[in-house]
Amino acid sequence: MSGAPMTKDMRLTVGPVLFNWPVETWMDFYARVADEAPVDKVVVGEVVCSKRTPFYEDRILEVVERLQRGGKKVVLASLGLLTTVRERRAAAELFAGEAAVEVNDLTALAWARPGFEVGPLVNVYSEGTLGFLARKGARSICLPPELPFAAVSALAAAAAAVGVDAEVWAYGRIPLAMSARCYHARAHNLTKDSCQFVCGVDPDGLGVDTLDDEAFLTINGVQTMSNSYCSVIGDLEALAGAGVGALRLSPHSGDFVEVARAFRAALDGDLAPEEAQRRLAENAPGAQFSHGFLMGAAGAELLGV
Numbered sequence: 001m002s003g004a005p006m007t008k009d010m011r012l013t014v015g016p017v018l019f020n021w022p023v024e025t026w027m028d029f030y031a032r033v034a035d036e037a038p039v040d041k042v043v044v045g046e047v048v049c050s051k052r053t054p055f056y057e058d059r060i061l062e063v064v065e066r067l068q069r070g071g072k073k074v075v076l077a078s079l080g081l082l083t084t085v086r087e088r089r090a091a092a093e094l095f096a097g098e099a100a101v102e103v104n105d106l107t108a109l110a111w112a113r114p115g116f117e118v119g120p121l122v123n124v125y126s127e128g129t130l131g132f133l134a135r136k137g138a139r140s141i142c143l144p145p146e147l148p149f150a151a152v153s154a155l156a157a158a159a160a161a162v163g164v165d166a167e168v169w170a171y172g173r174i175p176l177a178m179s180a181r182c183y184h185a186r187a188h189n190l191t192k193d194s195c196q197f198v199c200g201v202d203p204d205g206l207g208v209d210t211l212d213d214e215a216f217l218t219i220n221g222v223q224t225m226s227n228s229y230c231s232v233i234g235d236l237e238a239l240a241g242a243g244v245g246a247l248r249l250s251p252h253s254g255d256f257v258e259v260a261r262a263f264r265a266a267l268d269g270d271l272a273p274e275e276a277q278r279r280l281a282e283n284a285p286g287a288q289f290s291h292g293f294l295m296g297a298a299g300a301e302l303l304g305v
Contacts, residue, residue, distance in 0.1 A: 006240040007267045011040040012260060013142070013167060015120075015250045016047050016077040016102075018175070019220055020200040023056045029251060030063045034070030036257045038264040039249070042067050043102050045077035045094075047121070048178075049221045050087050052197070064099070073100075080104040080121045081178040081222070103138075115139050120169055120248065121178070125151070127158040134162040142248050145169035145230060146176075148296035149238065156243035165245045170233070171259060171280070172250025173205060173218055174226040174293070184221045192222075203253040215288065228290035231280055233266050234273040235294060254283045 014033055017026060033042060044063055046053045064074045078091050082105045094101045095111040103112055104119040114137030124130050124141055133141065141164055143155055156166040184206055185195035199206070205218035205225055218225040232239065232247070239247070247267075249259060262279040265271035271279075281289065 007236045008269065010236070010240055010244070010267050011246040012038065012263055012267075013041040013043065013246050013248045014039050014256075014260070015142075015172070015248045016043045016045055017251045018048055018173075018223065018225075019203055019205060019252075020049070020052050020197060021203060022200070023059065025203075026056055027059060027063065029256065031066060032257050033260075034066045034072060037260040039072065039260050041073040041075060041246070043075045043077050043119070045102075047077050047080045047104050047119070048223045049182075049199075050079055050084075050090065051195070052221075053090075075100045075102050075117055077102045077119065078104050078108045080119075080175075081180070082107045083180055102142075109136060113137065118142065120144055121175060124155065127155065130155055130158050130164065131162060134159075134164050138164055140165040140167060140246075142167040142169065142246075145174045146293045149235075149242070149294050150296070152239070152244065152294070153242040156245075160243050166243060167246040167248055168232065168239060168244050168294075169230055170247035170249055170263065171231055172229055172252055173220075174228075174230050175223060176217070176226060177224040179222045179224070182222045183219050183224075187219065226290070228288040229280075229284060230291060230293075231277060231289045232291050232294055233263060233276045233280065235291060236266055236273070252284065258283050 067074045076094050076099050078094055078101060079087055082088050082091055091108045092111040095113055102117040102119045104121045116138055117140040118133055118138050120142040124143055143152060152168060159166040182192040182195055184199045185192050188198045190196060190198060199221040205220040207215060208217045208219055210216045215227045218227050259280060262276045266273060266276040
């Protein structure tokens with residue numbers, strides 16, 4: 001099969017690790033991404049819970065340098081919910097250096113300098129919001145994953161008009177909400193302040209079922225996520241035609257490099273969407289896949305792949 005030229009031009013971004021992985025697993029993940037993953041940009045840093053940061057903060061510089069040697073652009077991520085003085089101070093320090101920074105909470109705009117990027121946790125739902133962020137100096141915006149295609153298309157056009165790169169969530173459990181409370185700790189009869197970092201026992205989050213024993217949501221510390229893994233690998237031509245410039249792949253356990261390779265091959269026209277989706281499913285046994293939000297349907301649905 002021959003690939004459409006416009007999909008070949010699309011770039012791949014690796015989002016930040018959202019789960020609480022052991023530091024060595026975290027380091028090994030980025031080493032493989034640096035050396036083997038066909039991606040263009042990598043976002044690094046803690047987005048979900050600041051209590052996790054001390055485990056690896058002294059290794060971030062090493063990871064950044066390794067990724068840059070591998071030819072990847074590196075962006076540092078800010079926390080998704082700033083609630084304490086210490087967290088606000090840490091956000092301010094991100095912007096004190098030379099590195100590019102991704103804003104995941106609008107509080108961080110207080111310190112942002114022109115050229116910052118915007119993550120998918122910021123509610124960019126309208127051209128007005130996108131224009132406001134562009135005037136503040138945003139150069140790239142990952143649109144919220146719950147947007148339908150019509151909204152993505154309109155926002156991608158608005159982004160192009162003001163010189164902002166539009167990115168969409170393309171793979172992985174979808175972030176739905178952040179809370180000041182930690183349900184993950186509560187599920188283990190612990191409090192947030194003495195959580196014992198119990199979220200670390202669930203490398204892809206803790207599944208939550210309905211009273212009828214149907215898979216429903218996933219808990220990741222203070223974050224609520226979808227149970228299903230988003231996959232837009234069957235929608236690449238439509239997204240490229242709408243002006244989307246980049247796709248975000250969210251890290252999960254398993255062979256993430258193979259996930260990136262499947263997307264790159266599909267973008268290059270070397271892999272049919274059905275085969276690419278089959279490879280994604282092989283890499284996440286038992287996972288349900290969805291792209292319902294993009295289709296304007298129930299978020300958990302998978303249509304047409």
